[in-house]
Amino acid sequence: MAPRPSRAGAPADPGGAVIELDGVSRRYGAQIAVRGASLRLAPGALHAIVGENGAGKSTLLKLSAGVLAPDAGAVRVDGVPLLPATPAEAARRGVGMVHQHFMLVGSFRALENLVLGCEPARGGGRLDLAAARASASALMRAAGLSIPLDAVTSELTVGERQKLEILRVLYRGARALLLDEPTAVLSPLEADELYATLRRLAREGRTIAVVTHRLDEVVRFADHVTVMRRGQVALSRPAASRSADAEGELTRAIMGGEPPPAVERPPLAGGAPVALEVAGLTVIGAGGRRLLDGVTLAVRAGEIAGIAGVEGNGQRELVRALAGMDPRAAGRVAVGGVEISSWDIRARRACLAVVHEDRHAEGLLLDASVGDNLVLGDLGALPRGARGRRAEAAVVARRVALFRVEPPDPARLAGDLSGGNQQKIVVARALDRVAPAAPGPGEAARAPRRAAAILAQPTRGVDVGAAAVIHAAIAGAARAGLAILVISADLGELRRLCHRLLVMRQGRIVASLPPACSDEQIGRAMLGLEAA
Known part of the structure; x- marks a missing residue:
């Protein structure tokens, strides 16, 4: 034992x-x-x-x-x-x-999560924080994993949370x-x-x-x-x-055979108009810290631009600000040439597709069916009554087939699927949107049809075959004229897909590089050693 x-x-x-x-x-x-x-x-x-x-x-x-x-x-x-x-x-x-x-x-x-369930105690069963801190510090030194023990866990970067999970297991022997x-x-x-x-x-x-x-x-x-x-x-x-x-x-x-062919980056038409424009975007966090500090970028119709950077340098905040989930302190965002500051959620969804990095927290209803998740947010664009139910079933069947969701059972709970198949659902819903319903009074001028997509970690946790399916969908969306912004920790993915790479550091865009640039160039930009 x-x-x-x-x-x-x-x-x-x-x-x-x-x-x-x-x-x-x-x-x-x-x-x-x-x-x-x-x-x-x-x-x-x-x-x-x-x-x-x-x-x-x-x-x-x-x-x-x-x-x-x-x-x-x-x-x-x-x-x-x-x-x-x-x-x-x-x-x-x-x-x-x-x-x-x-x-x-x-x-x-972080310290409380680390010792949860096997807390050191002193007289009267009280938590011995001093002993817990000493044990945690010794463990971090031995394992070569360092995290801020006093930080609230929800404020840790995803990399720090991963280290905390490993330390929790090691702490238990x-x-x-x-x-x-x-x-x-x-x-x-x-x-x-x-x-x-x-x-x-x-x-x-x-x-x-x-x-x-x-x-x-x-x-x-x-x-x-x-x-x-x-x-x-x-x-x-x-x-x-x-x-x-x-x-x-x-x-x-x-x-069990040859892998799918690599997806080719779609050609970028000269003179294509800017479809996604961000100017001076600033987001202020707790304590007045600038999470985004004057981010400025422009992505043309049909272009795939990639964002690279060490996790926790503003990528998540950029996605949330563009999606309208976090308020911005300053700056301008325009999609299809129309500023989106005053849009309602329905109008924003009509022209901007978003995939967030955390599919469980921000992409799926785990206790709902695969079919319901595949049309989440689309029902207002479908007909009503029996005709609408048939249209919904057709949309679900198409997305299951196009993105090879396994098992191909729309009635199955999304929470029962593997992580990669859950990711296929999220990306399918974003890149295979049905046409929006007719706009209400005064909406036509403010809500252009699909113009841009923001995709955070689109192939996180998926296999080679599923990644090829998702990459093909991204390339297809670009060929259809969408401006695509891909945020990924996988530099190989960004090199294969993107027309150019933007490097984020401390909430700013610090470099714009061609996909053929060296790892050393990207690394130096990530560390703030050079800008381009």
């Missing part, structure tokens, strides 16, 4: 737990998520699990961590069956999981650390730092398993790779290949 964590928040025994899955299966209703899968996760190595969206990767991890119980087969930790199959029992045995979507209390301070898409919300530099930490933990003898869609990370960092396909283990071997086509080999294994 795994030792309990010490009061210092570190495991008494640094040895890793051996996790074995023997012929495990798990279904959700009629859908089989994992079928007869066998896998061994051993200490001392970084194990990557890859596959398409819905292939069973996250389910496999949840079975390993006691979050789910198998319908068939067995899960063993150090040779002993994981019974009962609960997260508490798995944690007691030294197995901890970091979920794809954060499991934090936003109103708590995890000897096996299972991470579901841990770098989906991190910048390339933060991802490299995280993998350096995970490799160090593996060298110390812990068991490390990572579910990821980023195959470049697998090639660079993993010691062992398992490919899941349609709920089964299709391949499990040492990740020894460092060939020029290593990513291609993995892609073919994941898809």
Whole structure:
């Protein structure tokens, strides 16, 4: 059995737990998520699990961590069956999981979230904050992960929240650390730092398993790779290949054939009019801090402009301000040549499509059906009565087919889908909008038809095939004349899609670069070492 964590928040025994899955299966209703899968996760190595969206990767991890119980087969930790199959029992045995979507209390301070559930106490059962802080500080030094312990969790950057999730698991004495898409919300530099930490933990003898869609990370960092396909283990071997086509080999294994062709950046017509214009946009946060500081940019019709930058430098605030969700202290925003400061929500939606970075908080109703989510915000543009219901069903069917939502069941709850398929719903709804309903009195001059789209992290947490579908939809929208602004932590994605890259730092646009620029140029701009 795994030792309990010490009061210092570190495991008494640094040895890793051996996790074995023997012929495990798990279904959700009629859908089989994992079928007869066998896998061994051993200490001392970084194990990557890859596959398409819905292939069973996250389910496999949840079975390993006691979050789910198998319908068939067995899960063993150090040779002993994981019974009962609960997260508490798995944690007691030294197995901890970091979920794809954060499991934090936003109103708590980071320190309070870190020790929640195993708080050090003094006389009378009172929380010993001094002991908690000492333990947390020691753990951060040992793990090489630093966060502001006194900050309110909701005010942390997504990268800091990811680090906090990992520290929470380590604080509970995890000897096996299972991470579901841990770098989906991190910048390339933060991802490299995280993998350096995970490799160090593996060298110390812990068991490390990572579910990821980023195959470049697998090639660079993993010691062992398992490919899941349609709920089964299709391949499990040492990740020894460092060939020029290593990513291609993995892609073919994941898809069971050749990957889809790369999406070509659409040509940009000379003299195209500006369709999205931002001038001097300023947003003031708590304490008078400038979250956006005079942002100025212009995107022409048919152009795809990318925003790069270290997470937390104003990207989220820019999206929210353009979407009308946060008030601006100064500045002007125009779409299709019309200023949008006084528009109502309906008018703004008619001409501006927005995808937010957090699909759970700002993109989906998880307890509603896939079909309802696919037409969320569109019903006012559809006919009424029986004709409207038929039109709605047709829109849902088209979006499911175009974006290959799996399973293709409009009645299924959105919360039951994999993260990648949830992302397809959000992007499908934004880029496949039906024509807006006839404007009311006085609206015609203020609400031009679709002119621009703002897409934050459009392929976060999706596989190669799904990313190709989304990229094709973005390119198609640009060919149709929309101005597209893409905010992404994936520089490779921005290079492939965009006509130019804008770099954000401390709430400002500090550089405009061609997609062929070097990583060093982008990195220097991100660090404020040069502007262009």
